[in-house]
Amino acid sequence: MAGNVFAEGVSAGRLDSEELLRNFGDLHPPLDDHEALVAADRCYFCHDAPCMEACPTSIDIPLFIRQIATGTPDAAAKTIFNQNILGGMCARVCPTEQLCEEVCVREVAEHKPVEIGRLQRYATDGLMAKGQHPFTRGEPTGKRIAVVGAGPAGLSCAHRLAMKGHDVVLYDARPKAGGLNEYGIAAYKTVEGFAQAEVDWLLKIGGITVENEKALGRDITLDGLKSDYDAVFLGLGLGGVNALGLDGEDREGMAPATDFIAELRQAPDLGALPVGRDVVVIGGGMTAIDAAVQSKLLGALNVTLVYRRGRDRMNASVFEQDLAASKGVRIITNASPVAVHGNGAVREVEFEYTDNDLKPTGQRFRVPADQVFKAIGQTLTGEGLPEIQDRKIKVSETGRTSLDGVWAGGDCASGGDDLTVTAVAEGRDAAEDIHAALMG
């Protein structure tokens, strides 16, 4: 143990570099060839397989696993990429325990599903490592499409459009493409710069021009895009964060969890990234878990995650909760924050126990904190967007918005879970619809 794990306040270098390297290594190490064969052999090749239906991108899972089993993992990769061009990232970040693997007949029968996610990674990693891009562009159509937001939704949409022969300009406000793949996903799920490598690989299709640091509403306008392009796709994600609505919310040491995570993902040296000794995370979703776990892995001594409802209502899957617990995160449920105490910087957060209907019980407690991460949800931001429904852009099945010639998908659009794989599916489907609309 390095000497300064006990240092009070927010400070860097709590752990030595070796420990950090270990902590931020691959969460699920890749399967080797033999392990993949054995894992693939467990698949029953179900008729009309439930896993396939559970996958938002409808990957033909039994087929790709059989292709692995017969020694043709590259063919398996193509089966995957056909449906999901970010199959590599999805293999790493999908909550498979709530998707394909949850309904695997072997999960139902023996609580040991076929390891679909890891097999998917095995196949996609293999093909990507060869630097091969499995698709070629169709004949040029002469159509130009603007895609705003280079997250999973925008990338997937852009790729499908380029494949169809359209020219795509991909705008993003951030300096790097990838969206939350680059700035949000937990570091141990996508190690060794995978997000950027995947973007580079995806762009090999050709026909996509990336314009970074071009923000809609600042550098470009929707009206401008509408008149300059044949169609527009919005994959803006959710840029804003919900506030707690408490006094002292802006004390030093208080920050949105997403900011902390983005900083961590971009940090060239994790040892130089400061973290509190006593960290409190407020929220119950994937973002809260990721912030809590990564604080702990950075060397925070005490990390407490506090959620206002019961465990069963947490958005984070049981797997994610268990992961947090196994890393030493303390999870407190049925407690809402009522005050932030401190003299300048935050020192303590005060909570009140609440029942399942969020009714306060009058019982309060304080948790020491020198850093507090808020993870109680992200929101869509921006003006002049198409019609909004339930705080998101209202879209049809195929991503059409209230504005002619404007499609949307991913987290910013209504319908579907806020997941990478859902964003990929929506981007892809919108691209198909744009193509159909433009080509008549």
Next chain:
Amino acid sequence: MADLTTEFLGIKSPNPFWLASAPPTDKEYNVRRAFEAGWGGVVWKTLGEDPPVVNVNGPRYGAIWGADRRLLGLNNIELITDRSLQTNLEEITRVKKDYPDRAVIVSLMVPCEEQAWKTILPLVEATGADGVELNFGCPHGMSERGMGSAVGQVPEYIEMVTRWVKENSSLPCIVKLTPNITDIRKPAAAAKRGGADAVSLINTINSITSVNLDLFAPEPTIDGKGAHGGYCGPAVKPIALNMVAEIARDPELQGLPISGIGGVTTWKDAAEFIALGCGNVQVCTAAMTYGFKVVQEMISGLSDYLDDKGFASVEEFVGRAVPNVSDWQHLNLNYIAKARIDQDLCISCGRCFAACEDTSHQAIAMKPGRVFEVKDDECVACNLCVNVCPVEDCITMVQLEPGQVDERTGKVVQPEYANWTTHPNNPGAVKAAE
């Protein structure tokens, strides 16, 4: 724990598990360790004339594996012993002297001339060995020199050589048969005519295990070429069982003792050979895969089985299954069954549906919620769904009782036995007298 002592041709061994003539029995060092591990007997690696043969110096084995590298089939291009006759004879003598309670059989292969047999047999007798096994089975290398399966494929030669052996030696003589023929009963009958005391089968099956798709050559590959080899191990058991049964139920061969060989890997495999009429079994690939220790599982398993069944000895169930091996034409056509899916065990994979719908009789319905049910009016009881279902006992075949209606045909199930020979659709049916 049941007593597994067996007597085969008057040769006693503490259990019916012998090591077949092959690398495990190639030399004194191995055989001593095999006996220490518990094997009941050995058939020594086939001896030949001096100078000894030479083996290839490249790979001599190929294999077929399951997904987790479980070895399912082994192929080899090894020849008979490549050590001098004298060395082998001395070793056999020493081993038999130290292990008088174990069976030691000497496998032999010399040219098809009486003098060759006259020369070698007294040398073998002098070792104190319990018997000889004539290797008429080796399908590669030796057969090209007019020995091994080249003899085993010509019943007249089998008879002739067997007779020479019986005339020139008092040792019990086992004739080892090659499966690389069309009717196993012919060589077995020839052996019997020649005076063989028993047959053993099967030797290995001609095979090419795989083709290297870069070199375009059979594997294992030696300097760019490959030769067919002999196949053995778990994959060959069904073939061996059938051949054993053919001999066991042939009226002419009745009573000819059989030593069962081919894919014996567990106690259960051995018990199946025994039930089909084998007095003992020989094992090669299982030992080559897992080492000599496997015999311990075979011993405990067979012994538990005897205890379970209340058999006092192995002898008691030798051949018990033989009367139930029938020809197709004698199977009861009035026996009618239907597939039944146990909904509690069903995991809804739908494999039975895909199999039956695409390739059988469209007799399984897929209902909402992935519920699979058998349509009795279509099911012909082919058993395919049972075979493809990943869950043991989830789908079973249930017999319809006489008096019940078979919904597929609309006919009432008849209680009496009736087979093809009397069926109205059979042009050659034996008509009952008017």
